[in-house]
Every structure is written in C-alpha cells, then in structure tokens.
Amino acid sequence: MIPTCNLHAHTTFCDGKNTAEEMVRGAIALGCTTLGLSGHSPLSFADWCMKDSDLDAYRQEIARLRKQYEGQIELLCGIEYDILSTCSTEGYDYIIGSVHHVVREGIYLPVDGSIKMVVEGVEQLFGNDYIAYARAYYEQMYDLCDRTKCDIVGHFDLLTKHNENDELFDTGDRRYRQTALEALDDLLEQDKILELNTGAISRGYRTTPYPAPFLLRYIAEKKGRVMINSDSHAADTILFAYAEAVEYAKSCGIRELTVYQNGGFDVIGI
Ligand SMILES: [Zn+2]
Numbered sequence: 103m104i105p106t107c108n109l110h111a112h113t114t115f116c117d118g119k120n121t122a123e124e125m126v127r128g129a130i131a132l133g134c135t136t137l138g139l140s141g142h143s144p145l146s147f148a149d150w151c152m153k154d155s156d157l158d159a160y161r162q163e164i165a166r167l168r169k170q171y172e173g174q175i176e177l178l179c180g181i182e183y184d185i186l187s188t189c190s191t192e193g194y195d196y197i198i199g200s201v202h203h204v205v206r207e208g209i210y211l212p213v214d215g216s217i218k219m220v221v222e223g224v225e226q227l228f229g230n231d232y233i234a235y236a237r238a239y240y241e242q243m244y245d246l247c248d249r250t251k252c253d254i255v256g257h258f259d260l261l262t263k264h265n266e267n268d269e270l271f272d273t274g275d276r277r278y279r280q281t282a283l284e285a286l287d288d289l290l291e292q293d294k295i296l297e298l299n300t301g302a303i304s305r306g307y308r309t310t311p312y313p314a315p316f317l318l319r320y321i322a323e324k325k326g327r328v329m330i331n332s333d334s335h336a337a338d339t340i341l342f343a344y345a346e347a348v349e350y351a352k353s354c355g356i357r358e359l360t361v362y363q364n365g366g367f368d369v370i371g372i
C-alpha cells in the first residue's frame with residue numbers, strides 16, 4: 103500500500119514555490135488525503151525561513167484553508183522547527199525537528215548548502231576531517247527532541263545530500279556509522295517518528311531517499327516508526343517518488359509505515 107499522506111511541505115511563507123492554497127489544490131489533484139504544511143521556523147541568519155512576524159498569518163491562512171477545503175483533504179498546520187530556532191513551539195498540529203547546520207567558531211555551515219559551500223566549510227572548519235564534521239552534526243540530535251518538541255525527525259542524515267555515492271566521505275567508515283547509529287538509537291529510544299524523505303530526489307540532488315540503507319535497516323530491526331514525506335517545495339511534488347520510497351523501505355525490512363489520518367498518527371502495512 104502506498105501512503106497518500108505528506109506532512110513535510112513548504113510554501114511561499116518560506117522557500118516554497120507555491121502559496122499554501124496552491125499546495126492544497128495540488129495535493130487534492132494528486133490524490134493526497136492528508137497534507138501537513140511545515141514552514142521553516144525563523145532563523146535570524148537564514149533567508150529561507152519564515153519570519154517571526156509571519157507566523158500568525160501562516161497559522162491563520164492554514165486555518166482558513168482547512169475550512170474551505172473541508173471534506174476534500176485533511177489539512178494540518180505544522181512547522182519544520184530548526185534546532186537553532188527560538189520561537190514558541192506552541193500552536194501547531196505537529197512538529198518536524200531538523201538539524202540544518204553545524205556550528206563552529208561562530209560560523210553556521212549549512213549541511214544542505216551547495217557542494218562548494220560544504221567542501222570549503224569542512225576544509226576551513228574541520229581541517230577536511232569528515233568524521234569530525236559528521237560528529238558535530240549528529241551530536242546535535244541528542245538535543246533535538248528537547249529543543250524542538252518534535253513528533254517527527256526530519257531528514258536524519260541530511261549531511262549526505264551531496265554524498266550519495268560517497269563522493270565526499272566514506273559512509274562505510276565504522277566511525278561514521280557508529281556516530282550516526284548512536285544518535286539514531288537515542289531518537290528511537292524516545293520513540294520519535296523517523297522520516298523517509300524524498301525531497302532531494304525531486305530537486306535533482308539524489309536518486310534515493312534519506313536515510314541511507316544501513317540506517318533504515320537499523321530502524322526496521324528496532325521496530326522504529328517511519329513515515330514517508332516529500333519535503334515538497336512545489337505543488338506538483340507533494341507525493342513525489344512515494345512508490346519508489348515504499349519499495350526502498352521494503353528492501354530495508356520495513357513492513358509498516360506511519361501515516362496521519364482521521365486526526366492522529368496511525369500505521370499502514372506495506
Ligand atoms: Zn529541512
């Protein structure tokens with residue numbers, strides 16, 4: 103069974119291409135039954151986020167659309183809350199907690215920035231040591247749940263955005279795997295929902311979703327909760343590559359997926 107639910111989507115309130123209403127209409131046209139909008143929480147140093155002054159209007163617009171499209175789609179007001187944000191976590195139907203940067207020497211290096219930015223940043227801030235870079239990234243996962251009050255963990259291994267075929271570093275390295283798995287374990291112990299995120303595929307950076315097979319297999323072993331999300335930034339990619347994501351999940355031993363339906367989180371067999 104292929105889910106028809108997506109809780110990770112961006113609009114023109116942040117860096118999405120389409121308005122909230124266009125996203126809702128796009129979702130309905132694609133057969134999406136539950137759509138959660140998840141604008142980026144404000145960050146003073148980043149221009150791809152919502153501003154503090156946008157948050158009321160964001161929530162009001164989603165409330166308006168929920169009424170207008172009632173009976174056609176289950177619409178939720180979420181937020182993708184960055185671990186470095188400081189705004190309130192109240193007032194949302196659910197929260198995706200995400201790490202987007204490593205911070206060193208007062209410099210914020212976006213791990214999903216351009217490949218040039220990442221390569222130069224790791225060289226300058228970590229002396230080209232990608233294991234140290236990965237440790238600095240995954241170390242933040244231990245604070246993610248407390249800081250963001252998240253229900254869902256966004257794109258767990260986002261730092262591999264430009265490293266699908268180990269172009270930058272060896273994801274088979276035992277030290278890399280240990281660092282990632284320990285952080286994952288901590289999130290699984292807190293029973294967080296882990297995202298199977300197809301966003302980098304729709305934007306042409308990768309051909310496979312996050313997280314990597316060794317991580318997804320580990321989640322399957324531990325019977326962790328997994329939800330497919332598209333991290334969509336446009337109205338035509340709201341359910342992008344879901345069929346492929348289901349096959350990928352199955353190949354890693356996942357037998358059921360978490361979805362949101364009828365007012366709560368639920369599971370479906372695949
Ligand atoms: Zn994100």
Ligand SMILES: [Zn+2]
Nearest residue numbers: 110112182333
């Ligand atoms: Zn996102």
